[in-house]
Amino acid sequence: xxxxxxxxxxxxxxxxxxxxxxxxxxxxxxxxxxxxxxxxxxxxxxxxxxxxxxxxxxxxxxxxxxxxxxxxxxxxxxxxxxxxxxxxxxxxxxxxxxxxxxxxxxxxxxxxxxxxxxxxxxxxxxxxxxxxxxxxxxxxxxxxxxxxxxxxxxxxxxxxxxxxxxxxxxxxxxxxxxxxxxxxxxxxxxxxxxxxxxxxxxxxxxxxxxxxxxxxxxxxxxxxxxxxxxxxxxxxxxxxxxxxxxxxxxxxxxxxxxxxxxxxxxxxxxxxxxxxxxxxxxxxxxxxxxxxxxxxxxxxxxxxxxxxxxxxxxxxxxxxxxxxxxxxxxxxxxxxxxxxxxxxxxxxxxxxxxxxxxxxxxxxxxxxxxxxxxxxxxxxxxxxxxxxxxxxxxxxxxxxxxxxxxxxxxxxxxxxxxxxxxxxxxxxxxxxxxxxxxxxxxxxxxxxxxxxxxxxxxxxxxxxxxxxxxxxxxxxxxxxxxxxxxxxxxxxxxxxxxxxxxxxxxxxxxxxxxxxxxxxxxxxxxxxxxxxxxxxxxxxxxxxxxxxxxxxxxxxxxxxxxxxxxxxxxxxxxxxx
Amino acid sequence: xxxxxxxxxxxxxxxxxxxxxxxxxxxxxxxxxxxxxxxxxxxxxxxxxxxxxxxxxxxxxxxxxxxxxxxxxxxxxxxxxxxxxxxxxxxxxxxxxxxxxxxxxxxxxxxxxxxxxxxxxxxxxxxxxxxxxxxxxxxxxxxxxxxxxxxxxxxxxxxxxxxxxxxxxxxxxxxx
Ligand SMILES: Cc1ncc(C[n+]2csc(CCOP(=O)(O)OP(=O)(O)O)c2C)c(N)n1
Ligand SMILES: [Mg+2]
Numbered sequence: 001x002x003x004x005x006x007x008x009x010x011x012x013x014x015x016x017x018x019x020x021x022x023x024x025x026x027x028x029x030x031x032x033x034x035x036x037x038x039x040x041x042x043x044x045x046x047x048x049x050x051x052x053x054x055x056x057x058x059x060x061x062x063x064x065x066x067x068x069x070x071x072x073x074x075x076x077x078x079x080x081x082x083x084x085x086x087x088x089x090x091x092x093x094x095x096x097x098x099x100x101x102x103x104x105x106x107x108x109x110x111x112x113x114x115x116x117x118x119x120x121x122x123x124x125x126x127x128x129x130x131x132x133x134x135x136x137x138x139x140x141x142x143x144x145x146x147x148x149x150x151x152x153x154x155x156x157x158x159x160x161x162x163x164x165x166x167x168x169x170x171x172x173x174x175x176x177x178x179x180x181x182x183x184x185x186x187x188x189x190x191x192x193x194x195x196x197x198x199x200x201x202x203x204x205x206x207x208x209x210x211x212x213x214x215x216x217x218x219x220x221x222x223x224x225x226x227x228x229x230x231x232x233x234x235x236x237x238x239x240x241x242x243x244x245x246x247x248x249x250x251x252x253x254x255x256x257x258x259x260x261x262x263x264x265x266x267x268x269x270x271x272x273x274x275x276x277x278x279x280x281x282x283x284x285x286x287x288x289x290x291x292x293x294x295x296x297x298x299x300x301x302x303x304x305x306x307x308x309x310x311x312x313x314x315x316x317x318x319x320x321x322x323x324x325x326x327x328x329x330x331x332x333x334x335x336x337x338x339x340x341x342x343x344x345x346x347x348x349x350x351x352x353x354x355x356x357x358x359x360x361x362x363x364x365x366x367x368x369x370x371x372x373x374x375x376x377x378x379x380x381x382x383x384x385x386x387x388x389x390x391x392x393x394x395x396x397x398x399x400x401x402x403x404x405x406x407x408x409x410x411x412x413x414x415x416x417x418x419x420x421x422x423x424x425x426x427x428x429x430x431x432x433x434x435x436x437x438x439x440x441x442x443x444x445x446x447x448x449x450x451x452x453x454x455x456x457x458x459x460x461x462x463x464x465x466x467x468x469x470x471x472x473x474x475x476x477x478x479x480x481x482x483x484x485x486x487x488x489x490x491x492x493x494x495x496x497x498x499x500x501x502x503x504x505x506x507x508x509x510x511x512x513x514x515x516x517x518x519x520x521x522x523x524x525x526x527x528x529x530x531x532x533x534x535x536x537x538x539x540x541x542x543x544x545x546x547x548x549x550x551x552x553x554x555x556x557x558x559x560x561x562x563x564x565x566x567x568x569x570x571x572x573x574x575x576x577x
Numbered sequence: 578x579x580x581x582x583x584x585x586x587x588x589x590x591x592x593x594x595x596x597x598x599x600x601x602x603x604x605x606x607x608x609x610x611x612x613x614x615x616x617x618x619x620x621x622x623x624x625x626x627x628x629x630x631x632x633x634x635x636x637x638x639x640x641x642x643x644x645x646x647x648x649x650x651x652x653x654x655x656x657x658x659x660x661x662x663x664x665x666x667x668x669x670x671x672x673x674x675x676x677x678x679x680x681x682x683x684x685x686x687x688x689x690x691x692x693x694x695x696x697x698x699x700x701x702x703x704x705x706x707x708x709x710x711x712x713x714x715x716x717x718x719x720x721x722x723x724x725x726x727x728x729x730x731x732x733x734x735x736x737x738x739x740x741x742x743x744x745x746x747x748x749x750x751x752x753x
Contacts, residue, residue: 320646
């Protein structure tokens with residue numbers, strides 16, 4: 001039954017050695033150049049931890065303070081490094097604590113491998129201590145998962161896990177290894193996986209469809225691009241920029257596409273979606289050709305599908321065939337890595353510009369600027385706004401930092417106003433909207449891009465979901481900058497309560513602790529800013545610091561994020577106030 | 578869009594957990610299955626799932642895309658009833674005394690082209706292969722005599738068109 005016989009492995013010298021299953025796991029990780037893992041020990045994974053101890057010079061294990069933190073750290077690492085993130089956990093509660101991070105990685109296409117210990121194989125199904133069916137639990141949220149009960153399966157399965165996690169549309173893989181398989185001795189020989197017969201991660205470009213796509217582009221008078229994370233995952237940033245510049249087509253991003261094209265690029269027209277910019281949302285319903293690149297038409301992007309871009313032809317560049325025609329019907333689809341399709345398109349199109357069409361964007365930008373942006377960035381009221389806080393971070397990082405955000409108002413504001421000069425700089429939980437993501441993800445983001453400045457922007461609510469990772473930051477001395485935009489509210493929910501539930505603020509007000517004292521308790525340098533005049537210098541000191549730094553910015557409590565497309569409304573019904 | 582009966586055929590590696598993965602796709606979308614069966618296929622070590630659902634054409638397409646996306650699925654297809662040859666199998670267990678005392682029963686068996694699988698002093702078992710209406714009709718006809726047990730299999734089906742699984746597997750072999 002072993003289906004892994006149907007995978008192709010690289011040829012290798014036949015130099016097998018006799019080692020334990022646990023040591024084999026370490027050697028597999030090293031063979032895949034995974035020399036940094038996040039995790040938390042426990043009974044069923046102790047043999048692997050014992051080997052980690054022996055291999056500590058070659059493989060760095062970061063002890064997080066909760067297994068969820070290990071998954072988000074692995075995700076953050078994957079997002080800035082482009083490599084596979086790895087998280088380890090014990091059986092039972094250790095394994096179930098991974099589930100949120102796995103679900104997050106699945107919906108945001110993040111390459112991650114989770115390795116869980118499992119009770120010994122003879123105990124499977126006996127409700128043994130800390131036995132849980134993590135294969136059953138994780139099935140709907142993994143790209144692939146597998147339970148290993150014999151040491152001899154480890155090399156092939158680990159090779160397959162890495163191949164699956166990183167190829168095609170990336171995603172999380174969970175490997176559950178029984179304790180007896182970790183102890184068992186066997187002849188180890190590692191060969192990388194290069195193909196699986198039931199899995200076609202790289203569909204080739206269909207040249208007929210390419211011709212049809214070219215025709216659509218050539219005929220368009222008001223074309224519009226919406227791009228997503230597929231551009232980053234496909235390592236297609238160069239090809240994308242070349243396509244945008246040659247075609248002259250205005251382009252807007254989904255939240256996960258952010259940073260693939262510099263934010264100050266003249267054809268970068270902002271964000272689409274619920275809290276996106278006014279012009280790209282409204283003009284989605286005015287363009288005559290919508291070119292969707294590496295994105296999946298999430299409902300937070302489209303609003304009501306029945307009134308979404310109905311006037312436009314749709315050209316969809318997407319690697320995952322299951323995403324094509326899922327939410328929005330494509331007139332033409334190029335199902336391949338957009339690195340390939342964009343290159344082919346750019347070669348064949350002629351240089352073009354759309355000055356009149358771009359003026360439509362400019363005109364709407366003026367309106368958004370008047371009604372929203374001015375008030376966010378240059379407020380007249382005394383309270384500090386989230387917008388000016390982000391602008392202050394821009395002033396010091398100049399768009400070169402990695403910005404990691406949590407979920408809520410601060411996330412939307414940070415993504416709207418943060419400047420980015422280079423790709424892989426925006427790390428956020430998009431599809432799942434996981435509060436508690438940012439602090440541990442920032443740890444991984446910094447370790448994945450150690451020379452870069454990493455600033456985590458977090459709400460007072462989400463911060464307290466994984467606040468214990470301050471311990472990891474302290475122990476590992478990860479030089480992340482932590483900014484809490486404290487409004488003493490679960491702000492985004494409060495905003496909805498204000499707008500749609502007649503201001504009934506049910507359980508959204510928070511009585512918060514002294515965050516500065518908490519950070520200091522972890523020996524992390526910490527400051528609080530309450531007045532506008534102190535903001536500039538405090539942010540300056542934070543960015544100048546070479547150590548982990550915590551900055552609490554007390555912001556206006558009841559500000560709202562606009563523009564906003566209410567749930568289920570049309571992109572045309574975007575509200576500015 | 579109007580709902581229709583579709584037969585989904587899935588060719589896959591025989592992998593522990595794949596059954597769970599496929600049923601999770603239906604569960605996530607709150608879709609009821611009409612029937613589900615698995616067996617070996619015409620290709621050694623390749624398994625075949627036959628799933629019957631009643632659903633709109635756009636939904637069946639999306640579901641098949643999701644099934645095919647699973648790593649261990651080689652290929653998935655969907656077909657309407659007109660595009661397939663399909664059958665179900667049913668077993669009926671009846672008290673033996675009826676067979677001899679009720680003349681009527683012998684006529685029913687004859688008319689329905691059912692076969693008698695086994696006869697013992699206490700009971701006898703009838704088998705009928707056919708369309709749902711046929712096995713259902715026989716159930717109705719026999720029930721006045723007190724069916725001791727009745728069971729019907731999931732649909733099994735072959736398509737009129739070629740499947741081309743061997744070609745897919747050969748392409749992999751040749752490319753790697
Ligand atoms: C784990 C989790 N639970 C609940 C939610 C629902 N939710 C979305 S935003 C939000 C409020 C976040 O508050 P805070 O972290 O203070 O950020 P703010 O909106 O105030 O900037 C909540 C509760 C969620 N996204 N994730
Ligand atoms: Mg808050």
